[in-house]
Amino acid sequence: MNEPRSSRTAYDGKLFDVVVEDWDGRDREIVVHPGSTAIVAVHDGAVVLVRQRREPARKPLLELPAGTLEGGEEPLASAQRELAEEVGLRGGRWRELGGFWTSPGFLREYMHVFLAEELEPGEAEPDEDEDVEIVRWPVAEIPERIGELEDAKTIAGLLLYLRSL
């Protein structure tokens, strides 16, 4: 499995494009996204989550801090930027917990998940159109609260973290 014979852009968007690729004569309709990161940030014995309105879900969701790779950014640098902007945590020790395709039947989005520890608190700098509530779950409470989550990266990321302890 190498490359498609040809590809045409069917939709040219701001966050993502849609391409139709010809694979051995079969058309495949694919959403093309730059890729993303999510962070399991542990600070003062608690994991830091964000609750924000999610128009695709038509309700607020509780999620790991996460963001989109911007213009050639390295995943680790992107994750560190996102965590500082969204929740104001900086520095610390980082390592990659895992990574995955978020919906690989039709979406070209690979997400890197990092664990960040020993972070230093500071000021968040949210985008003006982001209304983010920060929520802390003590690590010991994560197992009993997993059922409250409705976001794939957050379920996968927190369960990967618990297994790493």
Place this chain on the structure above:
Amino acid sequence: MNEPRSSRTAYDGKLFDVVVEDWDGRDREIVVHPGSTAIVAVHDGAVVLVRQRREPARKPLLELPAGTLEGGEEPLASAQRELAEEVGLRGGRWRELGGFWTSPGFLREYMHVFLAEELEPGEAEPDEDEDVEIVRWPVAEIPERIGELEDAKTIAGLLLYLRSL
């Protein structure tokens, strides 16, 4: 958080559409998908996975059997149809393990994850454009093999299953 003020279709696709919704004067670009299911199917002490080429990832991926909700289908009925078609397992006892948004920043796709046990083997009926290899992992080997996976629903689904044991 209720409904957008207005919505226009920016791309009308086969698997999904793209809409631009106006939420309080801000445009949100959203991929609209009918929703999907994935199945943790346990048979003869092993979980049944499928390996198939995934053009979005440009390589084959090992995943839970999964599929798209078709025209008003109930999630459980859809999951049972997919498991029979893809891997030939029918009947059995089913329950919902969980569910999640797959990439809720821009994608309206909610996935239901079911656990299926005590299944009866039979013939698979794959679509002609599906080239699916069936892979069985003994349940006892799942913990050490999670790191081989690169698909969010499969990581989340198998870890939710292990926690349920």
